[in-house]
Amino acid sequence: MTATSATASPRDTRRRRKNDPESVRADILAVATREFSEKGLSGARIDEIAEKTRASKRMIYYYFSDKETLYLHTLEAAYQKVRLQEAELDLDHLAPLEALCRLVRFTFCHHAKNPDFIRLVMIENIHHGRFLAQSELIQSLNAGVIDVLGDVYSRGVTAGCFREGLDPRELHWLISALSFFNVSNQHTFSRIFDWQQAAPENQQKLEDHVTDMVLRYVRVDREAP
Amino acid sequence: MTATSATASPRDTRRRRKNDPESVRADILAVATREFSEKGLSGARIDEIAEKTRASKRMIYYYFSDKETLYLHTLEAAYQKVRLQEAELDLDHLAPLEALCRLVRFTFCHHAKNPDFIRLVMIENIHHGRFLAQSELIQSLNAGVIDVLGDVYSRGVTAGCFREGLDPRELHWLISALSFFNVSNQHTFSRIFDWQQAAPENQQKLEDHVTDMVLRYVRVDREAP
């Protein structure tokens, strides 16, 4: 019984469980995620991934044909994990302003808690999104994100608390930008401006500022023209 | 007479011009900038840099002792170039709101026009800012940036058009974040959301949004409590 939990069920005639392939695969992917996100596609070493794995180098090539394919799977897995977490947010029962506020804070915190994901996206951008372009999976995963935000926004416009004329895609861009930069440029920014950006109190400040900034941008103008 | 122009002047007794060292050095640095910004520290190849240079690989090691040192010089040169351009901005004679507006637009456009610089900073962040930390030059270069913004901001507060209590460093963070993300994540964002972010009309839209967002964030609230 080395298998994780599910033993070969009757319906599982085609896909039988042997040694423990699933777990080996998952282990490789986990290690690869750490290595690629830490050192990039060219910086990561297959031999080093192999060492840090329960499995051997042979297994990496067995399950993932080559380095780039392994990287692609890593990227896909990272996106999948993110979208799963995002799916837990349910904003429909909240008032528009509350919903937007919560969405922004969630995004900010989520990015902060998943630097591996952020770094992988950075690395992918260094590669001009070449691998992401190959993945239909990722493309399809992200379709819904805009819709969620778009729904909140249009509800807010109807309710009269959000101003009209904004594009949900651009709104998402703004929220992403602020949340992403917080992780992606933490090192250079902290060092250049001698500011412990990662310190909890500064993170809290930034989260508040970012939220405030988005809300101020979306709220209706209360002033007279 | 292969030298570019200035022959050995009398005052130049210590530093004589030979073959054309300065130009060779500059050429290597220019090629290195392209290669490193394109492929990262580990992805760039010394041999490839050598090929694309007028000089030979031998010269790279002659002027820059090793790969990492070359990378560091590349990074320093990039920051220097940026700060030189920024110095041309003079905001003192402008009204605070105009000045801030101009600063934001300048930052946004500047980043957009210098993707090599942005990519180098991304890459440096992947390396946890390890090389930037070694460079006193870069640290000193960036000291003044906050002061410029701080001056505009405090003038605005005095004039009554900016609200109080904001930290110039955090304000700079916000402006940087939006301008940086526009370049750094262009590839993934464009592909995922099927949106030609680099298209001129979209760039214009984003520039306007970013400017608008910052101004809305800084302006005094005109509404009654």
Next chain:
DNA sequence: CGAACAATGTACGAAATGGTACGTTCAGTC
């Protein structure tokens, strides 16, 4: 002029690195 040193070309070495050949063990089937 020729000594001295800076600048440069050529060829090579040693280690790292992606990937593979080949053999062995495990688990389910008849």
Next chain:
DNA sequence: GACTGAACGTACCATTTCGTACATTGTTCG
């Protein structure tokens, strides 16, 4: 209990890649 194919280990190969040894040319100064 032999057979079969998936799962896995070990050793190895070919190439790439950073870096260097050595020889050579150019330039300045006494």
